[in-house]
Amino acid sequence: MLNKFTNSRPLMAVAAFLLSVTMVAAYADDDEHEGNERSMGSERHASRSADNDDEGRGGEGSSSAVSNAKWKEECGSCHLAYPPRLLSAESWRAVMSGLDKHFGSNASLDPVVAAEIGDFLEQNASTRKHRSSNGVEPPLRITDTRWFKSEHREVSSRMWKNPKVKSPSNCEVCHTRAESGSFNEHDVRMPK
Amino acid sequence: MLRISCVTVLLLAAGLAVQPAYAESPKDVLAALQSEAARSTPDFQGFSASRGETFFKVKHGNEWSCSSCHTENPAATGKHAKTDKPIEPIAPSANAERFTNPKKIEKWFKRNCNDVLDRICTPQEKGDVLAYLLTVR
Numbered sequence: 001m002l003n004k005f006t007n008s009r010p011l012m013a014v015a016a017f018l019l020s021v022t023m024v025a026a027y028a029d030d031d032e033h034e035g036n037e038r039s040m041g042s043e044r045h046a047s048r049s050a051d052n053d054d055e056g057r058g059g060e061g062s063s064s065a066v067s068n069a070k071w072k073e074e075c076g077s078c079h080l081a082y083p084p085r086l087l088s089a090e091s092w093r094a095v096m097s098g099l100d101k102h103f104g105s106n107a108s109l110d111p112v113v114a115a116e117i118g119d120f121l122e123q124n125a126s127t128r129k130h131r132s133s134n135g136v137e138p139p140l141r142i143t144d145t146r147w148f149k150s151e152h153r154e155v156s157s158r159m160w161k162n163p164k165v166k167s168p169s170n171c172e173v174c175h176t177r178a179e180s181g182s183f184n185e186h187d188v189r190m191p192k
Numbered sequence: 193m194l195r196i197s198c199v200t201v202l203l204l205a206a207g208l209a210v211q212p213a214y215a216e217s218p219k220d221v222l223a224a225l226q227s228e229a230a231r232s233t234p235d236f237q238g239f240s241a242s243r244g245e246t247f248f249k250v251k252h253g254n255e256w257s258c259s260s261c262h263t264e265n266p267a268a269t270g271k272h273a274k275t276d277k278p279i280e281p282i283a284p285s286a287n288a289e290r291f292t293n294p295k296k297i298e299k300w301f302k303r304n305c306n307d308v309l310d311r312i313c314t315p316q317e318k319g320d321v322l323a324y325l326l327t328v329r
Contacts, residue, residue, distance in 0.1 A: 077277075078272055078274075078275055105274065106302070106303040106307050107303060108302065167275070170275060170276060
């Protein structure tokens, strides 16, 4: 009996370690550069994408490599998987609680998967005030936030109506590296 | 001895966790729908590819048909009617991953039927559609 325990303990440790490795959804910080609300224990992690060229400048458009396989698969099947840092935790909670009526589409998920994705989104959400909107709170759309409107104040209304754009929600039409989470202004290509 | 069996158990557990939820063939999926339809549909007469084709291509009272996103040619790459995101072909002849993962199939039938018909599809309707998609070369 004793023998069994001494033998299995290191193995259990290995198993626990393997489990924890698969569960770490590389925590990266919010992409924010003003104020010092980030100063508490949110150092930039090595997991940030290596080709991120605005490291240090830390603009809104910098990419962070936070990822989660279920999020990528489930939230990236109908549109770009919008990075968690673009909405507040309250907004994500509201989005996740209405998936059966999701912007005119049924995006319902199995509750276990939904809970995992919800945790991932909330843990990596933005903590900034201007992820709020001037309308219904919390906003369900990134494109309704004051932040989004201010970043795009120079985009003309004609551009938003371009049939190639169709909807401001289609980030990847203009942000060529949106798929990898990068919205850097240097990667913007406006469609003709 | 004991150590070896522990290792085996761990490897087995890891293997189970890695395996994608049960790969089946589209024919297995069709057979499962067949027995479901036979159980739930009074005077079930089998599936019909031509009925499936019509079901796939017409609207059912809402803005979209199945072909609004999967296109009139199920062997071609589709496009999400709202977001324009490309969708891999839905016909098994053009995309070997289709109709091999029962969980995924159920998830999308539920979502898409709700969008197109405001209700879930019956086993008869699902079987007709799959019978049609299997005839697409």
